[in-house]
Amino acid sequence: xxxxxxxxxxxxxxxxxxxxxxxxxxxxxxxxxxxxxxxxxxxxxxxxxxxxxxxxxxxxxxxxxxxxxxxxxxxxxxxxxxxxxxxxxxxxxxxxxxxxxxxxxxxxxxxxxxxxxxxxxxxxxxxxxxxxxxxxxxxxxxxxxxxxxxxxxxxxxxxxxxxxxxxxxxxxxxxxxxxxxxx
Amino acid sequence: xxxxxxxxxxxxxxxxxxxxxxxxxxxxxxxxxxxxxxxxxxxxxxxxxxxxxxxxxxxxxxxxxxxxxxxxxxxxxxxxxxxxxxxxxxxxxxxxxxxxxxxxxxxxxxxxxxxxxxxxxxxxxxxxxxxxxxxxxxxxxxxxxxxxxxxxxxxxxxxxxxxxxxxxxxxxxxxxxxxxxxxxxxxxxxxxxxxxxxxxxxxxxxxxxxxxxxxxxxxxxxxxxxxxxxxxxxxxxxxxxxxxxxxxxxxxxxxxxxxxxxxxxxxxxxxxxxxxxxxxxxxxxxxxxxxxxxxxxxxxxxxxxxxxxxxxxxxxxxxxxxxxxxxxxxxxxxxxxxxxxxxxxxxxxxxxxxxxxxxxxxxxxxxxxxxxxxxxxxxxxxxxxxxxxxxxxxxxxxxxxxxxxxxxxxxxxxxxxxxxxxxxxxxxxxxxxxxxxxxxxxxxxxxxxxxxxxxxxxxxxxxxxxxxxxxxxxxxxxxxxxxxxxxxxxxxxxxxxxxxxxxxxxxxxxxxxxxxxxxxxxxxxxxxxxxxxxxx
Numbered sequence: 001x002x003x004x005x006x007x008x009x010x011x012x013x014x015x016x017x018x019x020x021x022x023x024x025x026x027x028x029x030x031x032x033x034x035x036x037x038x039x040x041x042x043x044x045x046x047x048x049x050x051x052x053x054x055x056x057x058x059x060x061x062x063x064x065x066x067x068x069x070x071x072x073x074x075x076x077x078x079x080x081x082x083x084x085x086x087x088x089x090x091x092x093x094x095x096x097x098x099x100x101x102x103x104x105x106x107x108x109x110x111x112x113x114x115x116x117x118x119x120x121x122x123x124x125x126x127x128x129x130x131x132x133x134x135x136x137x138x139x140x141x142x143x144x145x146x147x148x149x150x151x152x153x154x155x156x157x158x159x160x161x162x163x164x165x166x167x168x169x170x171x172x173x174x175x176x177x178x179x180x181x182x183x
Numbered sequence: 184x185x186x187x188x189x190x191x192x193x194x195x196x197x198x199x200x201x202x203x204x205x206x207x208x209x210x211x212x213x214x215x216x217x218x219x220x221x222x223x224x225x226x227x228x229x230x231x232x233x234x235x236x237x238x239x240x241x242x243x244x245x246x247x248x249x250x251x252x253x254x255x256x257x258x259x260x261x262x263x264x265x266x267x268x269x270x271x272x273x274x275x276x277x278x279x280x281x282x283x284x285x286x287x288x289x290x291x292x293x294x295x296x297x298x299x300x301x302x303x304x305x306x307x308x309x310x311x312x313x314x315x316x317x318x319x320x321x322x323x324x325x326x327x328x329x330x331x332x333x334x335x336x337x338x339x340x341x342x343x344x345x346x347x348x349x350x351x352x353x354x355x356x357x358x359x360x361x362x363x364x365x366x367x368x369x370x371x372x373x374x375x376x377x378x379x380x381x382x383x384x385x386x387x388x389x390x391x392x393x394x395x396x397x398x399x400x401x402x403x404x405x406x407x408x409x410x411x412x413x414x415x416x417x418x419x420x421x422x423x424x425x426x427x428x429x430x431x432x433x434x435x436x437x438x439x440x441x442x443x444x445x446x447x448x449x450x451x452x453x454x455x456x457x458x459x460x461x462x463x464x465x466x467x468x469x470x471x472x473x474x475x476x477x478x479x480x481x482x483x484x485x486x487x488x489x490x491x492x493x494x495x496x497x498x499x500x501x502x503x504x505x506x507x508x509x510x511x512x513x514x515x516x517x518x519x520x521x522x523x524x525x526x527x528x529x530x531x532x533x534x535x536x537x538x539x540x541x542x543x544x545x546x547x548x549x550x551x552x553x554x555x556x557x558x559x560x561x562x563x564x565x566x567x568x569x570x571x572x573x574x575x576x577x578x579x580x581x582x583x584x585x586x587x588x589x590x591x592x593x594x595x596x597x598x599x600x601x602x603x604x605x606x607x608x609x610x611x612x613x614x615x616x617x618x619x620x621x622x623x624x625x626x627x628x629x630x631x632x633x634x635x636x637x638x639x640x641x642x643x644x645x646x647x648x649x650x651x652x653x654x655x656x657x658x659x660x661x662x663x664x665x666x667x668x669x670x671x672x673x674x675x676x677x678x679x680x681x682x683x684x685x686x687x688x689x690x691x692x693x694x695x696x697x698x699x700x701x702x703x704x705x706x707x708x709x710x711x712x713x714x715x716x717x718x719x
Contacts, residue, residue: 021395
């Protein structure tokens with residue numbers, strides 16, 4: 001079955017196979033990126049929420065009250081005043097609500113910002129539905145501009161029983177300064 | 184062994200033979216020379232990484248900030264880990280593999296000797312680059328060896344050098360792994376079937392496949408960090424739609440098999456040593472091989488137990504918890520097999536056996552604390568505490584490092600041709616064992632009491648145990664000077680016999696001591712009987 005002397009051909013075949021494995025696993029590392037994305041979409045993992053406009057379908061559940069807390073943070077590149085106009089709201093699942101955030105540009109120039117949402121706990125992420133959100137689009141700011149940023153949302157009545165508080169967190173990023181590495 | 188054939192071969196190699204100064208090492212293709220270089224390099228890195236550990240323990244001797252800046256402290260923890268993992272433990276096992284695998288399978292050399300030269304000489308370059316970052320603007324990497332973004336992206340000028348050196352280490356490991364697989368698969372003595380291979384060769388075959396499967400994933404992850412920082416991608420940047428948590432998944436998909444890369448060859452070394460000094464066949468030889476394969480498979484499906492506190496669905500927590508606990512089964516098989524091998528054996532306690540025994544005992548302690556960390560609700564409490572530090576140092580220092588030392592003492596007479604100083608070896612063992620426990624055992628208590636890791640200062644309630652750990656660390660570090668002395672005087676003892684020990688198992692003991700430059704130019708036709716065959 002085996003020769004007394006190692007055959008160069010056998011070696012090349014085996015090395016070739018192993019190299020294919022190496023390249024394949026390098027590619028697999030990158031393939032994890034879209035796979036992870038799909039995984040998050042399905043499970044709401046990582047506080048991932050919806051990014052598209054959807055209509056309210058469920059009837060409101062007036063017997064249940066959920067506390068929705070708003071948290072805002074600035075990325076280290078962003079120079080803004082950014083806060084929710086009210087720190088929290090008590091809502092009924094299935095009913096539409098409006099909330100407003102306010103941002104002021106402190107960079108001294110025009111810039112483009114993007115807010116990225118995250119919902120905790122993870123189990124609530126796929127049940128927190130945003131109808132309209134300033135986070136869906138880039139927000140352009142003129143010099144020293146201050147303006148309200150609207151959010152329209154409802155909480156899906158399918159929200160697991162044990163969840164009584166949902167925290168919606170926005171991080172504000174400055175796309176221009178981040179791209180140019182200006183802090 | 185036909186000495187005539189060896190001489191003829193030496194003559195044929197005269198043009199680039201073994202005795203011509205620096206070129207012997209720069210252009211080395213001989214597996215024994217390369218193995219020696221790997222071992223010396225890894226020992227040098229062990230000392231460098233050890234000095235960094237002593238900087239850490241000096242600062243932690245007392246609460247408060249005394250000696251170094253917090254930034255430099257973080258650089259020390261990061262560099263200590265990178266150097267010990269990639270520079271000390273992994274190259275040491277590759278060195279043992281280079282020296283022993285060809286002799287154990289009856290091959291004249293590694294299958295790809297020139298690639299072997301490359302895979303070694305890349306390493307000093309990689310670590311030269313990594314260590315040079317200490318003098319760069321912004322200092323060395325300080326984000327921990329796990330390189331989590333966005334923190335790692337705040338590294339100063341050192342950042343691209345960190346990524347490049349990790350790439351080089353990966354390339355070196357992959358080339359080494361390919362070489363080992365091809366040697367084992369294609370160059371075994373014709374009469375050696377797969378199941379008859381020595382256990383050390385088996386564990387290295389499995390380890391090499393693990394390396395090939397996961398080192399490219401690490402290379403991909405750090406490449407993504409590099410493009411995120413310099414080329415405008417957003418793999419891990421939330422602003423661009425990326426997710427920093429994804430890095431942790433990719434990293435630990437590499438990182439968990441990596442810890443088995445560092446322990447499986449240690450299992451192999453210990454499985455060679457215990458039967459020799461217990462004078463009995465290895466109990467459950469085939470089950471050892473299956474257990475190692477089983478551990479290797481499980482290592483791919485448990486990575487997220489490093490990330491319980493990051494948050495994941497309940498079903499994910501349960502899956503990763505139970506999958507992790509499952510690893511205790513094949514590991515338990517191995518530990519009980521070692522114990523059963525010793526049962527009613529005619530045991531003697533030479534230095535290699537002492538280290539192997541300490542390995543079995545202390546690695547098991549590390550295994551148990553690992554089992555505790557696998558429990559999701561408990562892990563949320565223990566995460567990033569000194570309990571974790573105690574756990575992985577127990578499996579790595581009295582685990583992997585003790586196995587490497589056991590292997591060095593076991594095979595040293597075969598390499599040099601002389602017996603090392605047994606009394607000093609035993610002294611080295613006892614001091615190392617006492618001090619390693621003095622260093623790491625109190626860390627369990629510190630962690631359970633709530634002391635976080637990677638912190639240069641701590642609450643005064645932790646002062647006593649930290650002082651004990653620091654004393655232990657300096658004791659352990661100084662004990663290694665004995666090893667240096669033993670190695671420097673390794674050729675001063677009495678000449679070793681070919682078998683060296685009392686009836687050890689394997690082809691490497693059939694060649695003369697010291698092993699000649701070329702061994703097994705023609706494959707051996709008859710294999711020496713395994714111990715179980717001798718008893719039959």
